[in-house]
Amino acid sequence: xxxxxxxxxxxxxxxxxxxxxxxIPAGYGKTESYLLPKDPAWLFLFWEITQNTLDCIKQQYPQxxxxxxxxxxxxxxxxxxxxxxxxxxxxxxxxxxIFEARSWYINAPQTGRAYIADLGYLTADGQFILVSxxxxxxxxxxxxxxxxxxxxxxxxxxxQKLLKLAGADYIGLGASERMxxxxxxxxxxxxxxxxxxxxxxxxxxxxxxVEDEDIWLKADCEIIIYGSASKNAIVSIxxxxxxxxxxxxxxxxxxxxxxxxxxxIHARNAKGxxxxxxxxxxxxxxxx
Amino acid sequence: MGNEKGYLALxxxxxxxxxxxxxxPDFLEEDWFYExxxxxxxxxxxxxxNLTEEGTDFRLTMSLTPPLCNMMExxxxxxxxxxxxxxxxxxxxxxxxxxxxTEFEGVARMYFNKxxxxxxxxxxxxxxxxxxxxxxxxxxxxxxxxxxxxxxGYLPLMVHKESVNAQIKIAATDYRSRFGRNPxxxxxxxxxxxxxxxxxxxxxxxxxxxxxxxxILHGTPRPKYGIYAPVYxxxxxxxxxxxxxxxxxxxxxxxxxxPGDPRYREFxxxxxxxxxxxxxxxxLHSDGVRRNIGMKYHKITGxxxxxxxxxxxxxxAREVAAQHAGNFMFNRQxxxxxxxxxxxxxxLVVSMYDAELYGHWWYEGIDFLEYLFKKIYYxxxxxxxxxxxxxxxxxxxxxxxxxxMSSWGDKGxxxxxxxxxxxxxxxxxxxxxxxMMELANKFPNxxxxxxRALNQAARELVLMQSSDWAFxxxxxxxxxxxxxxxxDHVKRFNELYEQIQGxxxxxxxxxxxxxxxxxxxxxxxxxxxxxxxxxxxxKY
Numbered sequence: 147x148x149x150x151x152x153x154x155x156x157x158x159x160x161x162x163x164x165x166x167x168x169x170i171p172a173g174y175g176k177t178e179s180y181l182l183p184k185d186p187a188w189l190f191l192f193w194e195i196t197q198n199t200l201d202c203i204k205q206q207y208p209q210x211x212x213x214x215x216x217x218x219x220x221x222x223x224x225x226x227x228x229x230x231x232x233x234x235x236x237x238x239x240x241x242x243x244i245f246e247a248r249s250w251y252i253n254a255p256q257t258g259r260a261y262i263a264d265l266g267y268l269t270a271d272g273q274f275i276l277v278s279x280x281x282x283x284x285x286x287x288x289x290x291x292x293x294x295x296x297x298x299x300x301x302x303x304x305x306q307k308l309l310k311l312a313g314a315d316y317i318g319l320g321a322s323e324r325m326x327x328x329x330x331x332x333x334x335x336x337x338x339x340x341x342x343x344x345x346x347x348x349x350x351x352x353x354x355x356v357e358d359e360d361i362w363l364k365a366d367c368e369i370i371i372y373g374s375a376s377k378n379a380i381v382s383i384x385x386x387x388x389x390x391x392x393x394x395x396x397x398x399x400x401x402x403x404x405x406x407x408x409x410x411i412h413a414r415n416a417k418g419x420x421x422x423x424x425x426x427x428x429x430x431x432x433x434x
Numbered sequence: 435m436g437n438e439k440g441y442l443a444l445x446x447x448x449x450x451x452x453x454x455x456x457x458x459p460d461f462l463e464e465d466w467f468y469e470x471x472x473x474x475x476x477x478x479x480x481x482x483x484n485l486t487e488e489g490t491d492f493r494l495t496m497s498l499t500p501p502l503c504n505m506m507e508x509x510x511x512x513x514x515x516x517x518x519x520x521x522x523x524x525x526x527x528x529x530x531x532x533x534x535x536t537e538f539e540g541v542a543r544m545y546f547n548k549x550x551x552x553x554x555x556x557x558x559x560x561x562x563x564x565x566x567x568x569x570x571x572x573x574x575x576x577x578x579x580x581x582x583x584x585x586x587g588y589l590p591l592m593v594h595k596e597s598v599n600a601q602i603k604i605a606a607t608d609y610r611s612r613f614g615r616n617p618x619x620x621x622x623x624x625x626x627x628x629x630x631x632x633x634x635x636x637x638x639x640x641x642x643x644x645x646x647x648x649x650i651l652h653g654t655p656r657p658k659y660g661i662y663a664p665v666y667x668x669x670x671x672x673x674x675x676x677x678x679x680x681x682x683x684x685x686x687x688x689x690x691x692x693p694g695d696p697r698y699r700e701f702x703x704x705x706x707x708x709x710x711x712x713x714x715x716x717x718l719h720s721d722g723v724r725r726n727i728g729m730k731y732h733k734i735t736g737x738x739x740x741x742x743x744x745x746x747x748x749x750x751a752r753e754v755a756a757q758h759a760g761n762f763m764f765n766r767q768x769x770x771x772x773x774x775x776x777x778x779x780x781x782l783v784v785s786m787y788d789a790e791l792y793g794h795w796w797y798e799g800i801d802f803l804e805y806l807f808k809k810i811y812y813x814x815x816x817x818x819x820x821x822x823x824x825x826x827x828x829x830x831x832x833x834x835x836x837x838x839m840s841s842w843g844d845k846g847x848x849x850x851x852x853x854x855x856x857x858x859x860x861x862x863x864x865x866x867x868x869x870m871m872e873l874a875n876k877f878p879n880x881x882x883x884x885x886r887a888l889n890q891a892a893r894e895l896v897l898m899q900s901s902d903w904a905f906x907x908x909x910x911x912x913x914x915x916x917x918x919x920x921x922d923h924v925k926r927f928n929e930l931y932e933q934i935q936g937x938x939x940x941x942x943x944x945x946x947x948x949x950x951x952x953x954x955x956x957x958x959x960x961x962x963x964x965x966x967x968x969x970x971x972x973k974y
Contacts, residue, residue, distance in 0.1 A: 184852050249857060298658035
């Protein structure tokens with residue numbers, strides 16, 4: 147990257163920085179994964195898997211087993227599990243992933259729980275082969291607690307009034323206005339206002355216009371999988387049974403840029419002797 | 435406790451990321467610091483001086499973040515700011531002649547008077563060290579200065595608690611060296627709280643922090659007083675104060691916020707663009723490109739094009755600021771009166787803002803504060819200004835509640851600092867932290883050049899952890915600069931790591947980085963040792 151980011155960059159640095167031209171590494175040559183909290187419903191997992199690790203696994207298992215296996219993230223709910231050993235979680239959720247993605251946003255099934263993500267192979271006969279285990283992350287509850295403190299009781303009606311006054315109905319919403327303004331602060335040095343509407347006057351009318359004087363665009367993507375099945379059918383999406391409402395179902399999932407979502411949908415009748423299968427795959431290319 | 439019905443705690447968060455480029459004679463992004471000095475920090479000190487001289491008592495809580503303190507005390511930046519201020523005085527003096535007999539005469543006079551006053555304070559009262567001023571008002575008991583994470587690091591996204599411990603310890607050490615006592619409170623960067631991090635605060639003697647309202651509303655068990663009294667964290671007893679949304683919205687609201695009044699100063703109509711090029715050129719950067727220079731002669735006027743803006747009237751604008759201060763106080767009185775009917779103690783309203791909003795963004799925000807302090811002191815006795823420390827002295831018994839993870843960012847959690855536009859940085863931030871721990875554990879008693887290299891590696895790590903870079907990547911402003919800063923610190927850290935591990939430390943390289951990334955002269959890399967973290971966790 148060039149050093150010419152500033153108006154003042156007219157002199158060479160005193161001593162040349164030997165690292166300045168090398169870009170930062172894509173990885174650090176170690177198989178590992180980290181799980182970060184994003185909000186009550188979302189986790190971010192990123193990982194690096196070295197060729198060496200994959201080669202070791204290949205040596206331990208028959209090629210056919212691995213060829214027929216799917217690569218997945220197995221998200222373990224480890225709430226109140228003192229020492230997680232890979233099998234003692236409260237429950238787990240599998241989602242298909244390609245290792246090359248290197249990171250993934252995970253929609254957590256429940257808020258307020260502790261999670262560990264395992265990356266690995268799920269073989270055709272249901273065996274899980276671990277490649278990398280993440281750290282543990284605890285998500286916030288995202289709602290008012292149901293726990294009441296005997297020593298600090300309050301009349302329920304008054305508590306509801308206090309909540310309303312405190313803005314409990316619009317948590318996190320007012321912050322975008324602050325962000326717009328604070329973000330603008332940094333823009334000053336690169337701003338050419340030429341006839342643009344004024345900050346506060348335009349700000350107080352149309353938040354959108356503060357973003358950029360000429361044009362701006364924001365977009366994100368969620369996919370909705372929906373369908374219906376025969377009465378009494380048991381339907382699973384990605385290995386997890388889902389609830390049918392009047393024979394219909396729908397789930398929403400975030401689709402971050404550069405991700406592939408692979409969602410096998412299975413239905414079986416109550417007796418379990420007949421099945422149907424539909425595979426849905428969505429790819430969102432890494433856009434700018 | 436007197437006859438007041440409740441309390442108001444005003445909290446200003448003053449912060450800028452550490453930006454200093456000695457390798458260039460003139461660097462654009464350093465302007466953020468100079469602008470904030472002349473528009474916010476010194477004007478605030480001026481208000482404190484005025485109030486004190488006329489005998490008006492006031493209380494204000496302010497974070498002065500460690501990067502900001504480091505910049506305020508940096509000899510190079512002080513020198514460059516002196517030049518910046520001198521130029522403003524010079525230009526505003528020239529402007530007195532140019533505007534004589536025009537509708538801009540009054541506003542030109544205002545700038546000249548203000549700049550000269552600020553120069554006088556900076557040079558003669560504080561001798562170039564504005565921290566002297568802030569410290570003076572803290573020692574008088576009117577201002578409570580709190581610290582912040584060392585480089586405004588975003589704690590909930592730090593996987594290694596060693597990193598959290600280091601952000602707090604480095605900040606507290608820096609605070610003690612500047613203010614001669616322990617920091618009693620902290621502004622967690624972006625108000626981002628992660629349960630358990632209070633252990634590291636407690637270990638440094640920090641007794642309180644602030645959260646967004648749902649930090650407490652979503653706490654466990656239910657907070658009896660909502661956000662109108664602090665709560666204590668379990669085990670540590672560190673107090674958490676939550677932000678009041680109602681008073682925040684009065685300033686920030688898109689519909690009804692004070693700063694949008696048409697009589698206030700228009701931000702975007704700037705002399706840097708309006709004046710003859712040859713006349714203004716000496717006051718531009720060395721590349722000669724027209725930019726804002728911070729002198730603006732027009733008012734917002736209304737929703738009209740910039741060239742339709744009308745002349746600014748400083749007296750009328752001050753009058754509006756006084757009205758807004760009155761309105762703000764009236765609303766707090768009503769709020770506290772109503773709250774008193776719901777809770778069985780005197781309610782506390784905590785109003786929290788970015789300091790730079792006042793003066794830099796909302797030009798008359800400084801006048802607003804001055805009027806607010808005066809009106810609260812002279813015109814009423816229903817509400818009283820307090821600092822969090824004073825409140826805790828009055829109310830040492832508080833409910834024990836585990837606050838929820840939260841931040842004051844958009845949507846209330848970490849989205850702003852973790853999204854598809856900036857999530858790539860965490861791979862490097864977390865790896866660097868892990869490597870720093872590895873080095874600290876491996877070399878517990880380093881001396882000489884090895885010690886310098888280790889300390890510099892710690893500086894590069896904390897600098898890359900500034901939440902500002904991820905924030906700017908999300909807002910899209912200064913994205914190139916923030917990306918480059920992140921990468922530069924990652925590269926410098928990795929280079930130092932390789933040199934240290936390979937036992938081939940290049941002294942010239944270390945020296946160069948010590949000059950450039952000179953934050954925290956007294957840093958001790960041992961704060962990253964796992965033993966340091968374990969020692970804290972064992973206590974609580």
